[in-house]
Every structure is written in C-alpha cells, then in structure tokens.
Amino acid sequence: MVYLDNAATTKPCEQACEAVMKGLETFGNPSSLHRAGLEAELLVSEARECVADALGCSADEIYFTSGATESNNTAVFGAFKAQGKRKHRAVTTTVEHPAVAKPFDELEKLGCEVIRVSPDENGRFSAKDIFDAVNDDTFLVSAMLVNNETGAVLPVQKAFSMIKKKYPSVITHCDCVQGFMKTPVSVKKLCADMISVSGHKIYAPKGIGVLYIRKGLHIPAYLLGGGQEKGMRSGTESVPLICGFGAAVKMLKDNIPANLAKVRELESYLFEKCRENGEITVNYSGEDKLPYVNSISVKDLKSEVLLHFLEERGVYVSSGSACSKGKKSGVLQEFKIPARDLDTTIRVSFSVNSQKSDVDAFIAAVEEAQKKLARLR
Numbered sequence: 085m086v087y088l089d090n091a092a093t094t095k096p097c098e099q100a101c102e103a104v105m106k107g108l109e110t111f112g113n114p115s116s117l118h119r120a121g122l123e124a125e126l127l128v129s130e131a132r133e134c135v136a137d138a139l140g141c142s143a144d145e146i147y148f149t150s151g152a153t154e155s156n157n158t159a160v161f162g163a164f165k166a167q168g169k170r171k172h173r174a175v176t177t178t179v180e181h182p183a184v185a186k187p188f189d190e191l192e193k194l195g196c197e198v199i200r201v202s203p204d205e206n207g208r209f210s211a212k213d214i215f216d217a218v219n220d221d222t223f224l225v226s227a228m229l230v231n232n233e234t235g236a237v238l239p240v241q242k243a244f245s246m247i248k249k250k251y252p253s254v255i256t257h258c259d260c261v262q263g264f265m266k267t268p269v270s271v272k273k274l275c276a277d278m279i280s281v282s283g284h285k286i287y288a289p290k291g292i293g294v295l296y297i298r299k300g301l302h303i304p305a306y307l308l309g310g311g312q313e314k315g316m317r318s319g320t321e322s323v324p325l326i327c328g329f330g331a332a333v334k335m336l337k338d339n340i341p342a343n344l345a346k347v348r349e350l351e352s353y354l355f356e357k358c359r360e361n362g363e364i365t366v367n368y369s370g371e372d373k374l375p376y377v378n379s380i381s382v383k384d385l386k387s388e389v390l391l392h393f394l395e396e397r398g399v400y401v402s403s404g405s406a407c408s409k410g411k412k413s414g415v416l417q418e419f420k421i422p423a424r425d426l427d428t429t430i431r432v433s434f435s436v437n438s439q440k441s442d443v444d445a446f447i448a449a450v451e452e453a454q455k456k457l458a459r460l461r
C-alpha cells in the first residue's frame with residue numbers, strides 16, 4: 085500500500101501501540117485510591133508531562149479530550165461562556181476546519197458578531213488583517229496554524245502577538261492539529277491561551293486529543309460529571325489512548341527538524357514530478373507552507389474518479405479534505421485556487437515514513453490514469 089493520506093490519519097507507530105497495550109493491562113481507574121488506580125494515574129501523568137514538554141507548558145495546563153473536535157468545541161463555546169455575555173465579537177478565518185467553523189456558526193446564532201478573515205487575492209493571509217478584525221468588543225480570536233487542505237501556515241504567531249499587545253483580555257485559540265509535532269509549537273511563542281491537538285494525526289490512536297488552557301484563564305467545564313481533568317472534562321480517562329498519545333509525542337519530540345527536512349525533500353520531489361508531467365498543477369507552494377500537506381490538481385481528471393483509480397492500484401490519497409467527504413471545498417476557493425482546478429484537486433499528504441518511491445508510485449498511477457481515463461470536457 086502506498087499511503088499518502090496522512091493528513092486524514094496516520095498509522096499508529098510501534099511505540100504508541102505498545103503504550104496502548106500497557107495502558108490496557110494497567111486497567112485500574114485513575115480516580116481509584118488503591119494501587120491499581122494509582123498505577124493507571126501514573127501512566128496518565130507521564131503522558132501529560134510528555135505533551136506539556138512538547139508544547140512548552142506545565143502539565144496542569146493540559147486537558148485530555150476525545151480529539152481535536154472536542155478540544156475546538158470546548159475552546160470556542162468555553163470562551164463564549166467565559167466572556168461572550170459582556171463582549172460580542174468573535175474573530176476566525178474562512179479556512180478553518182469544520183470543528184472550528186461550525187462552532188463559530190453557532191456563536192452567530194447565539195447573537196455574536198462573527199468576523200471571518202479571508203486570505204488576500206493571492207490566497208495568502210496577513211497577520212495585520214487578523215489583527216484589524218479585532219476591536220474592544222472582541223472576546224475570542226481562533227485561527228488555525230496549518231491548513232489541512234493546502235498545508236498553508238497562517239501567520240498566527242504574529243497576529244496573536246499583535247492582538248495580545250493591544251487587547252490583552254481577548255482569548256486566543258489555535259487549532260494546531262496539522263502543525264503539532266511537525267513544526268515546533270510553543271504556547272508562549274504562539275501567544276495562545278488555548279491550543280487544540282489530535283492524536284491520530286501524529287501516529288497515536290484515534291479518539292484522543294488535548295486542549296491546552298493557559299493557567300489563570302477560566303473556561304467553564306464542557307462535560308459535567310465525575311470531575312476528572314480538574315473538573316474541566318468529566319469522564320473516566322481513556323488510559324490506553326492517553327498512553328498511546330504520550331508515546332507518539334515522545335517518539336517525535338527530538339526529531340521535528342530532521343523529519344521536516346526529510347519531508348521537505350519529498351515535497352520538492354513531488355512538485356518537480358508534477359512540473360515534469362506538465363498537466364499537474366501545484367495549488368499552494370512557498371515559504372509559508374508545511375511540506376506534509378500538498379494540494380494538486382490533475383488537468384481534466386475529476387478528483388473522485390482519479391482517487392478510485394489510484395485506490396485500485398494501491399495508492400491512497402484524498403480529494404480535497406477527507407472531512408469534506410467529496411463536497412466541493414469552500415476552503416480551496418478561499419485560497420484562490422482557480423475554479424477550473426477545484427473539481428480536479430487531490431490532497432497528497434506525507435508522514436515521516438513516506439519515501440520517494442511512494443511519490444514515484446503515485447506519479448506512475450496518475451500517468452496511467454491520464455492515458456486511460458475519460459477526461460472532463
């Protein structure tokens with residue numbers, strides 16, 4: 085199998101699988117006061133330390149969730165509950181994942197003034213545009229670090245630092261799902277009050293995520309119950325998944341620059357092959373992009389048709405974003421990808437284990453499709 089859909093999900097690494105097994109065997113409830121409970125609690129604490137270390141924060145600022153969707157919902161609705169009664173404006177971007185975009189739609193229904201900042205005519209974001217959308221009546225700014233459809237890196241660090249200087253009480257939230265453990269993410273540098281990350285994008289299992297909440301920021305609890313996660317997120321902790329998450333973070337922690345350099349080479353190789361082909365357009369490239377996620381369009385070949393042709397040859401990619409399930413992506417339009425290329429866009433996303441031979445297999449299968457498949461008119 086040539087798996088090039090790592091922005092959708094990654095294959096869990098060996099370390100994560102072993103840690104999940106250990107978490108299953110250590111079956112006590114972390115809330116129990118006996119030894120079995122303490123052993124489970126110890127594993128959860130170790131994983132929490134690992135994630136905190138990777139984000140440059142303290143362990144008690146880390147809250148385990150069921151994934152980034154829950155983290156994002158908790159952050160957006162939590163900020164609203166914390167401040168949205170006094171202030172009315174909430175700022176986000178037009179290219180967010182639905183797990184942020186849809187909660188913002190809800191804020192609008194709840195009476196908030198929602199400002200969605202767009203990229204410029206070249207599909208590039210400016211920190212100043214995000215900053216300019218904030219005013220004295222703003223309670224929340226949420227912007228993603230890396231876009232899941234194009235790999236674009238948004239100027240969040242610059243925007244948040246400008247915002248915090250002028251409006252210190254505005255809550256800043258960043259969906260770091262596609263950037264975490266691929267590029268260094270530091271809560272301090274990012275000037276973020278809250279950060280969402282997900283396990284299954286970084287070789288850990290599905291169903292586990294983290295929400296970082298800066299100490300001192302009071303966000304009301306999203307799930308009420310037994311008071312786990314310091315009352316923020318009730319429900320018995322999923323010890324196995326938490327262990328898997330911690331192990332994956334540990335595996336990646338010291339290798340972020342080396343992995344980035346390796347994947348950057350793969351990106352260059354892919355783009356070179358696209359250019360050589362002559363009928364494959366690279367939709368987004370440049371300095372402000374992570375090489376892990378790549379959006380390309382194959383002239384006159386409809387995405388879904390190509391996707392299934394490739395699948396039959398053991399090559400797995402996605403059309404636009406996996407989450408949009410074949411729907412035409414509004415996000416790609418926001419990035420100013422020409423209308424003619426929208427129907428023919430596919431996403432090729434690398435893991436740290438991807439190889440040049442994967443790119444070769446992908447290009448060979450696309451070239452076969454170019455010869456055999458009926459073209460769009």
Ligand code: PLP
Binds near residue numbers: 150153183
């Ligand atoms: N945010 C971004 C940028 C994503 O790419 C995804 C998943 O594709 C999510 C949030 C949702 O993450 P999860 O699957 O952990 O709920």
